[in-house]
Amino acid sequence: xxxxxxxxxxxxxxxxxxEMPRFGGPATMMRLPAADTPHGLDAxxxxxxxxxxxxxxxxARFGPRQIRAESALLRPYNMATxxxxxxxxxxxxxxxxxxxxxxxxxxVDIIERHYRPIIDAGCIPLTLGGDHTLVLPILRAVAAxxxxxxxxxxxxxxxxxxxxxxxxxxHGTPFRRAVEEGLLQRNKVWQIGLRGTGYAIDxxxxxxxxxxxxxxxxxxxxxxxxxxxxxIRQQIGPQTPTYLSFDIDGIDPAYAGGTGTPxxxxxxxxxxxxxVRGCRGLRLVGCDLVEVSPPYDPSGNxxxxxxxxxxxxxxxxxxxxxx
Numbered sequence: 001x002x003x004x005x006x007x008x009x010x011x012x013x014x015x016x017x018x019e020m021p022r023f024g025g026p027a028t029m030m031r032l033p034a035a036d037t038p039h040g041l042d043a044x045x046x047x048x049x050x051x052x053x054x055x056x057x058x059x060a061r062f063g064p065r066q067i068r069a070e071s072a073l074l075r076p077y078n079m080a081t082x083x084x085x086x087x088x089x090x091x092x093x094x095x096x097x098x099x100x101x102x103x104x105x106x107x108v109d110i111i112e113r114h115y116r117p118i119i120d121a122g123c124i125p126l127t128l129g130g131d132h133t134l135v136l137p138i139l140r141a142v143a144a145x146x147x148x149x150x151x152x153x154x155x156x157x158x159x160x161x162x163x164x165x166x167x168x169x170x171h172g173t174p175f176r177r178a179v180e181e182g183l184l185q186r187n188k189v190w191q192i193g194l195r196g197t198g199y200a201i202d203x204x205x206x207x208x209x210x211x212x213x214x215x216x217x218x219x220x221x222x223x224x225x226x227x228x229x230x231x232i233r234q235q236i237g238p239q240t241p242t243y244l245s246f247d248i249d250g251i252d253p254a255y256a257g258g259t260g261t262p263x264x265x266x267x268x269x270x271x272x273x274x275x276v277r278g279c280r281g282l283r284l285v286g287c288d289l290v291e292v293s294p295p296y297d298p299s300g301n302x303x304x305x306x307x308x309x310x311x312x313x314x315x316x317x318x319x320x321x322x323x
Contacts, residue, residue: 009040011090014076022072028093029128030071030311035092038123042089043317045126045310046118047096048111051293052104053133053171055164057260059293063303064096064128066294071307081277082323083315091314094118104133104169112137119145119286124317126310129290131260132159135245136174142286143183146241149285150188151175152232154275155247156195156217156263160207171260171291179210186211188236192228192275193217193250196263217250217266225271229278236282244279244287244313246272248306256305258297269305276309280316287313 015031025031029045038044047064054060076086085091097114099107111134118125119141127138132155142149153159157172160179164170168177178184194204195217204214215228236242249259252266267275292306314320 009090011086011088012092013086014074017075025072027065027068029068029307030074032091032093035094038094038118038121040090041092041121041123042319043091043124043126043314044094044118045091045128046094047128048099048130048134049096050099050107050111050130050134051260052101052107053131053169054260055170055172057293057296059295060129060131060260060291061101062294063130063290063292063306066297066300066303067128067289067292067306067310068093070300070304071311073304074307074311077323078312078315081315083320084323085314085317085320088319088321089314089317108133108137108169112140115141116144124284125286126313127286127288127290128306128310129288129292132171132174132245132247132290133169134290135288136169136177138286138288139174139178139183139243140181142241142243146285148183148185150185150236150240150242151190151245152242152275152279153189153191153245154193154250154267154272155191155245156193156249156266157247157261158191158194158204158207158214175207185240188240189213190215190232192225193267195265220267220271221265225274226278229275233278233281238281239283241285242279242282244276244284246276246287246289246309247291248289248302249291251305256302258293258302259291260293261291272309273312276312277316279313282316284313284317289313
């Protein structure tokens, strides 16, 4: 006797602007349904309201809330690429990680414990930061499931300091710790947008010595990044688990000034879109958008850009249909 076919539940959709004015409705990412479990989800937006790892301007703890607010402007279909993520993926907002605002090491442990069951459920996390310290516990959780990952890291800074003020955990140290812990496939790591001043002329040499591929911002001024992303996709390959970590300060502060450590001469918004859209075809197992600091973003433009980049990340996840 044949078992009855179980109906596929309807996929979640963002609440439309013609159903509810964009200044109303749920305060979730893209006004999607909130969920309290990752089971049944293909991807989920998760906030990490952390900024106790910052070294200069604080405020990234308010990033997830402001990114969600600005995301009310987003619609479900990507008119540039034809991506229709909500046609094939079940997506929801899983809320925020309950970090400890008085203790960074405890917060790092909390984040890892929070992400492990999400990733084990087959749900791809799209993280709203928060400062860049959060990527270390997420990479720990991702590697526990998938093994060492390839990494595409967009940032003004390499974030490979050994310590900051004598501390091993900070927003400038996560990729040094990730290398030490064997979380990365070091020959498949790209750091794009690096620039600014340094404490020593060899500040960027350590990641090169690990096998990282560095793309300083000044080397791509005025250029399309589509050829670079073609090369990255070819070298990573379609089967390698890959993580995308995007610090908003990788973009020039003319476009994204609401961040903790701005550096002039950065990437443009079209270049940022080329990077994310160029990840299509990779086996992305997680993404983040970090270091949006609303107190330094009075227009909301930085958070709006962050919301759009997170949507673009959703659009390039495995299984997304293109029209």
